[in-house]
Amino acid sequence: MKDLRAYGAYAIVTGASSGIGRQFARQLAAARVNVVLVARHKDRLEELATEISDEHGIECxxxxxxxxANGAIDQLSQEVAGLDVGIVVANAGIYYAGPLVDNDLADELDVLALDAAVPLQLAHRFGREFVRRQRGALILVSSSIAASPVPYEANYAAAKAYVLSLGQALNYEWKKDGVDVLVVSPGPTQTEGLDNAVGIDFSTMGGAKMDPAQVARTALDSLGKRAHVIPGFSNNLADMAAKYLLPRSTSVRMYGRIIKQALTDDAGGAA
Ligand SMILES: NC(=O)c1ccc[n+]([C@@H]2O[C@H](COP(=O)([O-])OP(=O)(O)OC[C@H]3O[C@@H](n4cnc5c(N)ncnc54)[C@H](OP(=O)(O)O)[C@@H]3O)[C@@H](O)[C@H]2O)c1
Known part of the structure; x- marks a missing residue:
């Protein structure tokens, strides 16, 4: 792993109160990077902040x-004004499974905003500063399903494909400026987000779920070495099949069958 402190003294992690984001925060702290934890649940953030600052002696x-919320990225910028922020992990994400027309449009627009527009805003706001000072790193959390259109997760998969494309392009644009960009595309990972997913029961889908700590570790190990990483051997095989072995129409049909079988009665927006 690179010396993560070389990017700057602080890292921002969105969606740090749970799952993969929580593990990013822990591992950045273990690497002696001060961490800014962002999410809605203040109590959970404060509990984690106490735990990791006590354990690693960093500022959290x-x-x-x-x-x-309107102006959220402006507010975040103000909160970190004056800090030497070197790493931004755009991790917060939500999704709803089910037939698109049965879901509430407002929920799907929230998915598009949180999973795609917020990473864009973070990239623009903090990337500008990174490029200006020729130092920094951006980690964007996509998903292994970004490799194919996915029926019954149509909007979420499209948003994650956007994030993958955005990050790979920015990796190229910012390389000359000494700024590292990495997209991490986890497969099914054992988090609260997976357990509480609306409209789908992942436990019926079989296959091992990854440890969120392993996802964060793989991403941090890959930062500065590549543009995109997919944690886990079987997730890489599935990605190669979707990209190179199967015609896109077959991949869509395959995903359609798999996801349809896992849909639950609350699919269709009963969040
Ligand atoms: N788990 C998987 O199988 C999997 C697979 C592929 C990709 N991913 C991606 O990995 C990322 C993390 O997923 P996860 O499974 O770790 O999810 P998770 O356990 O549900 O955590 C999501 C985090 O996002 C925060 N969040 C949600 N809405 C927010 C909002 N409006 N404003 C601020 N923060 C918000 C949540 O905190 P609060 O509720 O406190 O706000 C929480 O900290 C997501 O982008 C997800 O799409 C996950």
Whole structure:
């Protein structure tokens, strides 16, 4: 792993109160990077902040913020003004499974905003500063399903494909400026997000779920070495099949069958 402190003294992690984001925060702290934890649940952020600052002797700040609120990125910028922020992990994400027309449009627009527009805003806001000073790193959390259109997760998969494309392009644009960009595309990972997913029961789908700590570790190990990483051997095989072995129409049909079988009665927006 690179010396993560070389990017700057602080890292911002969105969606740090749970799952993969929580593990990013822990591992950045273990690497002696001060961390700014962002999510809506202040109590959970403060509990984590106490735990990791005690354990690693770093400074840990919390910003309780709904990233879907108007002006959220401006507010976050103000909260970190004056800090030497070197790493931004755009991790917060939500999704709804089910037939698109049965889901509430407002929920699907929230998915598009939190999973795609917020990473864009973070990239623009903090990337500008990174490029100006020729130092920094951006980690964007996509998903292994970004490799194919996915029926019954149509909007979420499209948003994650956007994030993958954005990050790979920015990796190229910013390389000359000494700024590292990495997209991490986890497969099914054992988090609260997976357990509480609306409209789908992942336990019926079989296959091992990854440890979120392993996802964060793989991403941090890959930062500065590549543009895109997919944690886990079987997730890489599935990605190669979707990209190179199967015609896109076959991949769509395959995903359609798999996801349809896992849909639950609350598919269709009963969040
Ligand atoms: N788990 C998987 O199988 C999997 C697979 C592929 C990709 N991913 C991606 O990995 C990322 C993390 O997923 P996860 O499974 O770790 O999810 P998770 O356990 O549900 O955590 C999501 C985090 O996002 C925060 N969040 C949600 N809405 C927010 C909002 N409006 N404003 C600010 N923060 C918000 C949540 O905190 P609060 O509720 O406190 O706000 C929480 O900290 C997501 O982008 C997800 O799409 C996950």
């Amino acid at each position: 700040r919390t910003v309780a913020l709904d990233l879907l």
